[in-house]
Amino acid sequence: MLSASRENLTVRLGYILRRFLFLVFVMWTAATVLFLIPRMSRVNPIRERFNALARSTGYAPKDLESIIASYELKFGLDKPLPQQYVDYMASVLRGDLGVSLMSYPKPVAELIGEALPWTIGLLGVTTVLTFLIGTVIGALAGWPRSPKWIKGMVPPLMILAAIPPVILALLLVYFIGFRLKLLPMGGAFSAGLTKEFSLPFILDVLSHAILPAFSLILGSAGFWALGMRGMGITIQGEDYVNFAEHKGLKPGRIFYWYYVRNAILPQVTSLALAFGGIISAGVLVESVYGFPGIGSTLSAAILANDYFVIYGIGYITVVAVAVSMLVVDLLYPLLDPRIRYDRK
Amino acid sequence: MTSAVLQVSDLRVTYYTDSGRTRAVDGVNLTLYAGERLGLVGESGCGKSTMALALMRMIKPPGRIESGSAIVGDETDNVDMLKLNEEQVLQARLSRIAYIPQGAMNSLNPVMRIGVQMIDAIQAHRPKATKTEMREQAEAALESVELKRGVFHMYAHELSGGMKQRVCIAIGILLSPKVIIADEPTSALDVVVQRQVMETICKVQEKIGATVILIGHDMGLMCQITNRVAVMYAGKLVELSTVREMFTNPMHPYAKALIASLPNLDNKGVFRGIPGLAPSLLKLPSGCVFHPRCQYAMDVCKTTMPQQSVTKSGRYVYCHLYDKDGNQVSGTPLIKPEAVTN
Ligand SMILES: Nc1ncnc2c1ncn2[C@@H]1O[C@H](COP(=O)(O)OP(=O)(O)OP(=O)(O)O)[C@@H](O)[C@H]1O
Ligand code: SF4
Ligand SMILES: [Mg+2]
Numbered sequence: 001m002l003s004a005s006r007e008n009l010t011v012r013l014g015y016i017l018r019r020f021l022f023l024v025f026v027m028w029t030a031a032t033v034l035f036l037i038p039r040m041s042r043v044n045p046i047r048e049r050f051n052a053l054a055r056s057t058g059y060a061p062k063d064l065e066s067i068i069a070s071y072e073l074k075f076g077l078d079k080p081l082p083q084q085y086v087d088y089m090a091s092v093l094r095g096d097l098g099v100s101l102m103s104y105p106k107p108v109a110e111l112i113g114e115a116l117p118w119t120i121g122l123l124g125v126t127t128v129l130t131f132l133i134g135t136v137i138g139a140l141a142g143w144p145r146s147p148k149w150i151k152g153m154v155p156p157l158m159i160l161a162a163i164p165p166v167i168l169a170l171l172l173v174y175f176i177g178f179r180l181k182l183l184p185m186g187g188a189f190s191a192g193l194t195k196e197f198s199l200p201f202i203l204d205v206l207s208h209a210i211l212p213a214f215s216l217i218l219g220s221a222g223f224w225a226l227g228m229r230g231m232g233i234t235i236q237g238e239d240y241v242n243f244a245e246h247k248g249l250k251p252g253r254i255f256y257w258y259y260v261r262n263a264i265l266p267q268v269t270s271l272a273l274a275f276g277g278i279i280s281a282g283v284l285v286e287s288v289y290g291f292p293g294i295g296s297t298l299s300a301a302i303l304a305n306d307y308f309v310i311y312g313i314g315y316i317t318v319v320a321v322a323v324s325m326l327v328v329d330l331l332y333p334l335l336d337p338r339i340r341y342d343r344k
Numbered sequence: 345m346t347s348a349v350l351q352v353s354d355l356r357v358t359y360y361t362d363s364g365r366t367r368a369v370d371g372v373n374l375t376l377y378a379g380e381r382l383g384l385v386g387e388s389g390c391g392k393s394t395m396a397l398a399l400m401r402m403i404k405p406p407g408r409i410e411s412g413s414a415i416v417g418d419e420t421d422n423v424d425m426l427k428l429n430e431e432q433v434l435q436a437r438l439s440r441i442a443y444i445p446q447g448a449m450n451s452l453n454p455v456m457r458i459g460v461q462m463i464d465a466i467q468a469h470r471p472k473a474t475k476t477e478m479r480e481q482a483e484a485a486l487e488s489v490e491l492k493r494g495v496f497h498m499y500a501h502e503l504s505g506g507m508k509q510r511v512c513i514a515i516g517i518l519l520s521p522k523v524i525i526a527d528e529p530t531s532a533l534d535v536v537v538q539r540q541v542m543e544t545i546c547k548v549q550e551k552i553g554a555t556v557i558l559i560g561h562d563m564g565l566m567c568q569i570t571n572r573v574a575v576m577y578a579g580k581l582v583e584l585s586t587v588r589e590m591f592t593n594p595m596h597p598y599a600k601a602l603i604a605s606l607p608n609l610d611n612k613g614v615f616r617g618i619p620g621l622a623p624s625l626l627k628l629p630s631g632c633v634f635h636p637r638c639q640y641a642m643d644v645c646k647t648t649m650p651q652q653s654v655t656k657s658g659r660y661v662y663c664h665l666y667d668k669d670g671n672q673v674s675g676t677p678l679i680k681p682e683a684v685t686n
Contacts (some may be wrong), residue, residue, distance in 0.1 A: 144404075159621045239450040245443065247465040247515065248402060248437035257464070261455050338454055 016330060021325050027168035031092045034311045035085060039239040045307035046071045049101045052305045081308060098313035102304040108312035111297060118188055118315075119286070119293035122209055123278035126216040131271050133217065134224020139260050141225065145251055154225050161222030169215035169288040184208050186290040210291045213271025216281075227270065238262070266334055272328035276321030279313065347418045349522045349555050350441075351400075355412035355426075357391070357398045358403075359395035366625040368394040368407070370579035372659070373652065376523070376555045377420070380410055381546065383587075384559045385479075385602070386576030392559045393446060395576075396525045400443045401425050401433045416440045434452040439469045441556045446527040446559075447511040452500035455588050458511055459496035465518055485514040488551065489544050506537040513545060518554040527559045549567060563606055567591065573597045578623055578633040584660040595661040595670070598639045599635040632664065 004232050040043060072078055076087055091098075097108040124154045137157065139152045160168070174271060177185035181227030184190065189204050233243060244258045274281070279294045294313060301309035357369040358552055364554045364562040368391040386390050397403050399414050414425040416436070423436055437443075453461055462482035466473060473481075482638065483493040487508040499602045500508060509529060516524055530538035542558075546569060549556045560566050566567040567573065567587045595598040601618040620637035623629055629636050635645040643662060644656055655670030667673055 223552050239445055240453045242402070243515075244453070244464075245402060245510070246437055246443045247468065248434045248439065249464060249468045250434065253464065253468070257456060258453050262453070265455075267560040333369040336455055338501045 002054065014325070019326055021080060023322050026322040027319055030315055030322075032085075038307060038311070039081070039084075045101065047304070048305045092315075092329050093109035097315065098308040100301075100306055100309050102123055102301060102309065108308050111309060112294065112312055112316060115292060115294045115297045118291060119253065119279060119282055119295060122212055122286075122291060122293060123216065123282045124275070126213045127271070127274050127278055129213070130217045130221050131224055131267070133276070134161050134221040135228045135264065135267055137221070138225035138230075139232050139255075139263065142229040142236060142263070143255060143259065149250060154222070154229060157222035157225050159222075160218045161226075163219065164214050164284075165219035166284040166288055168219050169212065169285050172211050172215050173288065183211050185211075186288075188292050208289075208291075212285055212291055215285055215288075224270075228267055231266055232259060232310070235259055235263040239248025268327060268335060269334070272324040273321070276317075276324040279317045279320060283301075294330065347378060348375050349378045349416065349418055349684065350374070351413075351415040352399065353413050354411040355398055357394050357403055358406055358410055359394075359407045364626045367579050367628070372412075372581045374574065374581065374584065376557070378555060379550070379551055379555045380458070380572065381549065381558065381570040383563075383570035383573045384557055384576060385561065385563055385566060385573060388561070389622065389625070390576045391579040391625075392576055393527055396527055396557065396559060397445060399425055399441060399523075399525065400437060401428070402443070407515075418522075437674075438465055438516070438521060439519040440521050442521040442525070443521040444512050444524065444526040444529055446514045448529065449505055451512050452503075452508060454500050456499075457496070458486075458498050458500065458503075459483075462496070462518060465515055481518065482514075485518050486511070487580055488517070488548055489514045492541075506533055506541060509533065509537075509541050511542060513541070513548065517552060517554075517596040519550050520554070522554055523557070524549060524554050525557045525559070528561070529558070530562075530565070538565065539678060544621065561612065563602065575602060578625060580626060580633060580662060581660070582634070582662050586590055586657075587657075589657070589659060595655075595659065595666065596663050597640050597665075598634050603633070614638060632662075 047064075050064055050067070056227070075226050076084055079087070098110070100106045100108050100111050101112065137150065137153055140146045141154045173185050176182050184207060186208075188208050188212060189195070189201065193201055193204055195201070231315050240262075241344075244254045249256075279298075280324045281295075282291075282293055283295035283298055285291075286293045287299050290296065294316075297309065300306075301313070345632070350476075352372055352374040355369055355372040356367070359366040359368055370391075372395060374382075384395070386392055394403070396583060398409050398412075399416075401409075403409055409426060409652050412426060416425055417423060423432070425433070425436060425441065428436060450459065459479065459482055462485065463475075463478045465582075466478045466481055470478075479496070483496055485494050486493060491507060491510050491514065495503070495507070495511065500511075503511065506636070513526070513529070516526075524545075529545065530541050533541060542565065545556060546559070555615060556570075558566060558570055563573075563650040567590075570587060572580050572584060572586050575590075575596065576582065577598050583590070583594065583599045585599075590599060591603060592597045594603050598618070605617055608639060618637060623636070629646075631647045632638070632641070632645040632650050638645065644664050648664070650664045651668060653661050653663070653666040653668050653670040655661075659670060662668060665673060
C-alpha cells in the first residue's frame with residue numbers, strides 16, 4: 001500500500017514536472033516569435049512611431065534618420081542578430097519587456113503591471129461569476145424536475161449572448177449611467193480619490209465596476225448556460241443516472257453527485273480557456289468604460305503604434321493561456337479519475 | 345408451501361409518441377414465489393424492459409402506467425409499487441425490489457469510487473447506519489459476488505465488463521430485496537463470463553431468499569438456470585410454464601415456434617425462424633396479436649382476443665386453442681414441439 005502510493009507520488013511529480021517544462025517551452029516559443037516578428041517585418045516600430053507623431057502633430061523632425069539611428073543604438077538593434085536574441089532573452093527572463101514608446105521611458109512591464117490588477121479584478125471576478133451563474137442555470141435547465149421558469153431563462157440569456165458585449169456596455173452606460181445616473185459612467189474610481197486601502201475607496205471602486213461587470217456577465221452567461229444544459233441533457237440520459245434512481249436515491253443527491261459532477265467536466269476546460277482569454281475579452285468593454293485595465297492599455301497602444309507595449313501584452317496573453325492550461329491539466333485528474341497523471 | 349412475493353395483475357404501460365400510442369405492456373398477470381427464478385424471454389421490443397421498469401415505478405414520459413397492481417412482499421409485509429407515493433417509492437426501490445440494469449457497462453458513475461456509490465445506496469435507506477457498518481455491508485456484498493473487497497476503493501474504469509456487472513449485482517442485493525430483476529445481465533459479456541455471472545446471481549439469490557426475474561433473449565442459457573419461463577409477445581405474456589413443460593410441451597404456438605427455432609443436435613445446420621415479422625406495437629393486429637404469423641390461426645383468432653387459460657399445474661396461456669382450464673379445444677390441431685416430433 002505504502003509503496004503503491006509512493007509510486008503514485010513519483011508518477012504525479014513526474015507529470016507536474018513535464019507539464020511545467022512544457023509551460024517553459026511555450027513561453028520560450030512565444031518570446032522567440034515576438035523577437036522575430038519585428039525583425040522580419042519591414043515595419044520599423046520607431047520610424048512608425050515618429051511618422052504617427054508627425055501625422056498627428058504636424059511636426060516632423062528634420063533629422064529623423066539620425067534620431068532613429070540613435071534609438072536603434074540604444075535598443076541594441078545595430079548588433080548582430082544572435083547577439084540581439086541573447087540579450088533579448090536575458091531581458092525577458094529578467095521580466096524586462098522593453099520600454100513604451102508612447103509613454104517613454106516607462107518600461108512596458110511597469111505599464112502592464114499597473115493595468116493588470118484592474119483587469120484581473122474586473123474580468124477575473126466576472127469570469128468566475130458568469131461561469132457560476134451560467135452553469136447553475138444551465139444545470140437546472142437540463143434537469144427534468146426543474147420548474148418551467150428556469151428552463152425559460154435560457155432563451156433570453158442566449159439573446160443577450162448574441163448581442164456583442166460592447167453594444168450591451170454602451171446601452172448600460174447610456175441608460176443607467178447617463179439617463180438614470182444610478183452608477184458612474186466610466187473609470188475605475190472617482191477623480192479626486194487617492195488609491196488607498198480604505199472602505200470608501202473600495203466602495204467607490206465597486207460602484208464603478210458594477211456596469212462593466214454587468215455587461216460582461218449578461219453578455220456571456222448564456223454561453224455557459226447553453227453548454228451546461230446541453231451536457232446535462234446528455235448526462236441525464238446516462239445509465240448511471242438511471243441506476244442511481246433505481247437505487248432509490250433522493251433527487252437532490254442524484255442532481256449533484258451523478259448529474260452535475262459529470263456534466264461540469266467540459267465546462268471546467270472552457271473556464272480555463274476563458275481565464276486565459278480575459279485580456280483579449282476585456283479590450284472593448286474596458287475601452288467603453290475607460291477602465292484602466294490591460295484592454296484599454298492595448299487599444300491605446302494600437303492607436304499610438306506603440307509596438308513594444310503591443311508585443312508585451314501579446315506575450316503575457318500567451319503566458320496567461322499557457323498557465324491556465326497548466327492549472328487545468330493539474331486539476332483535471334482530481335475532477336475526473338479517468339484522466340490520469342501518467343497518460344498524455 | 346412458499347408464499348407469493350410478487351403479484352402483478354393487469355399491468356398496462358403505454359408510450360405516447362408522436363407516431364402514436366405504443367402499448368408496450370398490455371394486461372400482464374404474473375405471480376412469483378419466494379426462491380423462484382423466472383426467465384422472461386421475447387423478441388427485442390416486445391416490452392420486457394418496460395415491464396421491469398414499471399415494477400420499479402421507473403416509467404418516464406412519454407410512457408405512462410395505465411393500470412394494474414404490483415404487490416411486492418409476502419402476506420405479512422407487502423406494498424403495491426404502483427400505489428405508493430413518491431417518497432415511499434424511493435424507499436421501496438432497492439430495499440424491496442431491485443433492478444440490475446441492461447447497460448451495466450455504463451451504470452456506474454465514472455467520477456465516484458465504487459464504495460461511495462454503494463454507501464450512497466445504503467444511506468438512502470438506512471440513514472442511521474454508521475460509516476463502518478455501511479462499509480462492512482458494502483464489502484460483504486462485493487465478496488458475495490466474488491469480487492475482492494479492494495474493489496470498494498476503485499473506479500469503474502479500472503474494472504472489466506464482468507466486474508462491472510458484478511458490482512451492479514452487488515448493489516442490487518445490498519439491502520436483500522425480495523425481488524431482483526436482472527435485465528439482460530450478460531448480453532455484453534463473453535460466454536464464459538456470462539455463465540459465471542449467472543451462477544453468481546443464483547448463488548446470491550439463494551442466500552437472501554429472493555425471487556429473480558432474468559430478462560434475456562438467450563433461451564438456452566436461461567433454461568439452464570431458471571425454474572419457470574414467461575414468453576412475451578407484443579406486450580402480452582402469452583405463456584408462462586415451467587422450463588420442463590415449456591421445452592417438452594409448449595402450449596402457445598409462438599412459444600412452440602421459439603423452442604423449435606433453438607438449435608439442437610437433431611436439427612443441426614437447419615436454421616428455423618418464425619415466419620413473418622414481429623408486429624409494430626403502434627399498429628397491432630386485431631384479435632390475437634400473433635394470428636398473422638400463426639400456423640394454427642382460426643377465424644375467431646382474427647376478431648377476438650384470447651382469454652387467460654390456467655392449467656391444473658399452474659401454467660398460463662393466452663390462446664384460442666385452449667379452454668379456460670387449459671384443455672385443448674376439440675377439433676383444433678395438437679401442438680407438439682417440432683424438435684421432439686422430428
Ligand atoms: N422511452 C420510450 N419512448 C417511446 N417508446 C418506447 C420507449 N421505451 C420503449 N419504447 C417502446 O416500447 C416497446 C418495448 O420496449 P422495451 O425496451 O420494453 O423492449 P424490450 O423487450 O426490453 O427489448 P430489448 O430486448 O431490445 O431490450 C418498444 O417497441 C419501444 O418502441
Ligand atoms: S389465438 Fe389463434 S392465432 Fe393466436 S396463437 Fe392461438 S391459435 Fe394462434
Ligand atoms: Mg430491454
